[in-house]
Amino acid sequence: xxxxxxxxxxxxxxxxxxxxxxxxxxxxxxxxxxxxxxxxxxxxxxxxxxxxxxxxxxxxxxxxxxxxxxxxxxxxxxxxxxxxxxxxxxxxxxxxxxxxxxxxxxxxxxxxxxxxxxxxxxxxxxxxxxxxxxxxxxxxxxxxxxxxxxxxxxxxxxxxxxxxxxxxxxxxxxxxxxxxxxxxxxxxxxxxxxxxxxxxxxxxxxxxxxxxxxxxxxxxxxxxxxxxxxxxxxxxxxxxxxxxxxxxxxxxxxxxxxxxxxxxxxxxxxxxxxxxxxxxxxxxxxxxxxxxxxxxxxxxxxxxxxxxxxxxxxxxxxxxxxxxxxxxxxxxxxxxxxxxxxxxxxxxxxxxxxxxxxxxxxxxxxxxxxxxxxxxxxxxxxxxxxxxxxxxxxxxxxxxxxxxxxxxxxxxxxxx
Numbered sequence: 001x002x003x004x005x006x007x008x009x010x011x012x013x014x015x016x017x018x019x020x021x022x023x024x025x026x027x028x029x030x031x032x033x034x035x036x037x038x039x040x041x042x043x044x045x046x047x048x049x050x051x052x053x054x055x056x057x058x059x060x061x062x063x064x065x066x067x068x069x070x071x072x073x074x075x076x077x078x079x080x081x082x083x084x085x086x087x088x089x090x091x092x093x094x095x096x097x098x099x100x101x102x103x104x105x106x107x108x109x110x111x112x113x114x115x116x117x118x119x120x121x122x123x124x125x126x127x128x129x130x131x132x133x134x135x136x137x138x139x140x141x142x143x144x145x146x147x148x149x150x151x152x153x154x155x156x157x158x159x160x161x162x163x164x165x166x167x168x169x170x171x172x173x174x175x176x177x178x179x180x181x182x183x184x185x186x187x188x189x190x191x192x193x194x195x196x197x198x199x200x201x202x203x204x205x206x207x208x209x210x211x212x213x214x215x216x217x218x219x220x221x222x223x224x225x226x227x228x229x230x231x232x233x234x235x236x237x238x239x240x241x242x243x244x245x246x247x248x249x250x251x252x253x254x255x256x257x258x259x260x261x262x263x264x265x266x267x268x269x270x271x272x273x274x275x276x277x278x279x280x281x282x283x284x285x286x287x288x289x290x291x292x293x294x295x296x297x298x299x300x301x302x303x304x305x306x307x308x309x310x311x312x313x314x315x316x317x318x319x320x321x322x323x324x325x326x327x328x329x330x331x332x333x334x335x336x337x338x339x340x341x342x343x344x345x346x347x348x349x350x351x352x353x354x355x356x357x358x359x360x361x362x363x364x365x366x367x368x369x370x371x372x373x374x375x376x377x378x379x380x381x382x383x384x385x386x387x388x389x390x391x392x393x394x395x396x397x398x399x400x401x402x403x404x405x406x407x408x409x410x411x412x413x414x415x416x
Contacts, residue, residue, distance in 0.1 A: 002040035002100065003129045006375045007136075007169065008033030010161045022144045026136075026159065034373045038089070041096040048104050055103055063328035064102050064384040067369045067377070068094050069321045074290075074313045075372065081292045090372040097372075101381035109389040120348065122386035126176035126379065127194065133159075133169065133375070134200045141207065156207035160375075167213025168368055168376040170201045174217045175355040175383070177201070178224035182347045212365050220354045272365065275304045279312035290315035306363040309370055322369070329356055329384065335391045352390060355383040 010030035022030075029036070049055075071094050079087030108121035119127075137158035155163040180194035198221060205214040282291050290313045310318035333356050339349055359380055362368045371377045 002037045002044065003125070003375050003378050004132045004136075005029070005033050005037035005040055006373050006378060007133055007160055009037070009373045022140060022159075026140070029159075030161075034089070034093075037373055038093050038096065041093070041100045044104065045096060045099045048099075055099075056107070060103065062102050062106060062385055062388040063325050063332065064381045064388075065098065066321045066325035066328065067380060067384070068098050068102075070310055070314060070318050070325075071370060071372055071377070073318050073321070074310070074370065077290060077292075077313060086372075093372050097378060097381060101378050102385045105382050105385035106389045109386045110392075120179075120351075120386070122382050123176045123179050123351070125382060126173055127180060127190075129375075129379075130173040130177060130197050131193075133173070134197050134204070137166065137204055138200060141204075155209040156204065158204070158208075163208040163210060164213075164366055165374065165376065167205055167208045167210030168362060168366055169379065170204050170208075171213045171216040171220070171358060171362065172355075172368075172376055172379040172383070174198065174201060174220040175351050175358065178220055178354070179347050179351040182224050182350075183345070212362060216358055216361060220358060223350065223354050272304055276308050279305070279308040282312040283308070283315065286315060288315045289317065304367060305365060306367050306369040309367045325369075326360070329360060329387075332356060332384070332387045332391050336387060339390070348390075352383065352387040356387060359383060 008026075008029040010033065072091060075087050075090040075094070078090075105122060105125075112120045137160075140158045141156060156166070157163045158166050160166040160169065177194040177198050181191045181198070184191040184194075186192060186195060198217075201217050202214070202221075205217050208214075285291050290311070307319070307322060310322050333353060336349055336352050336356075359368060368376050368380060
């Protein structure tokens with residue numbers, strides 16, 4: 001619920017005006033999205049502690065702590081700039097996020113390896129969130145066309161009020177959804193619904209006009225498809241592709257090229273490089289601590305890339321935290337890749353490999369690590385906490401081979 005509410009933290013344009021209105025319930029979620037998200041996180045912490053799970057020291061040894069440290073430092077800088085409201089509320093929110101999305105995720109994901117949870121915790125959270133998030137955005141697309149496209153570019157922004165945010169969140173749902181399709185099978189309700197949501201993801205990515213989000217989601221889906229293809233089938237697909245490509249090229253080249261150009265190329269100015277240059281120049285002016293954003297009043301400002309954003313707003317100190325995260329993530333990727341053996345559920349390994357690759361790839365072009373109340377930052381916490389649990393397990397692990405609770409009535413098959 002905290003993930004879902006955070007998606008409604010509606011952005012404002014440069015004139016301070018909200019995007020065109022939707023209906024009253026959605027406008028209420030927009031107005032209270034941050035408060036509702038924070039409240040849901042507080043409830044999650046209280047419930048977890050009341051269940052007697054407690055907090056163990058090893059649960060804190062996680063790469064996502066470095067991401068939280070970058071957020072805390074940049075929020076502290078905003079306090080120095082005079083934005084005390086963001087400092088107080090943001091710092092408190094990050095502390096709660098650490099408990100919910102690092103400690104709790106790490107604990108429950110580790111228990112799922114022992115078979116106590118019938119569906120991996122991280123997959124379960126993102127699967128439920130994807131149902132809520134994608135349903136709301138498809139609803140907004142159908143019933144509120146005036147709120148579904150930015151005035152000039154025609155890009156869909158949905159309930160996030162930002163096409164880049166929408167694209168990042170959709171892309172980060174893909175690894176968990178692919179896991180559901182592969183692990184539970186396309187004949188089960190869970191696998192079938194996950195497949196339908198993957199189709200919604202590609203549709204929303206296309207409507208958002210995000211090249212990075214669309215091809216990132218497509219890459220994760222292709223990684224999942226290789227599970228269904230042995231070497232012989234791969235050869236067949238390659239031969240068929242070589243034979244079919246000329247026919248497809250001559251038959252559909254004009255229409256497909258126009259489709260791509262209209263959605264991903266036309267009307268798109270190269271502002272990303274301008275942001276990078278501005279952020280880098282800001283970093284050079286104050287390389288140690290970073291400098292104040294140029295806007296008045298100071299706001300939570302990012303220059304698109306996670307790395308340049310951290311450098312410009314937090315200087316070398318913030319970059320050190322991000323580099324520590326990068327090193328830890330590469331280490332996670334290496335260790336998880338080394339777990340490929342017959343005792344492990346390969347789909348579970350692929351889930352975290354694809355998630356880490358996607359997170360690092362997006363971070364080059366988007367501020368996926370930064371954003372106190374952003375759904376995409378919370379999803380990064382979840383994935384990294386799950387990968388850390390897999391790496392930190394001390395005994396031979398075996399991902400769960402049972403269907404999740406209540407799945408018997410949904411037609412989910414039990415794996416051997």
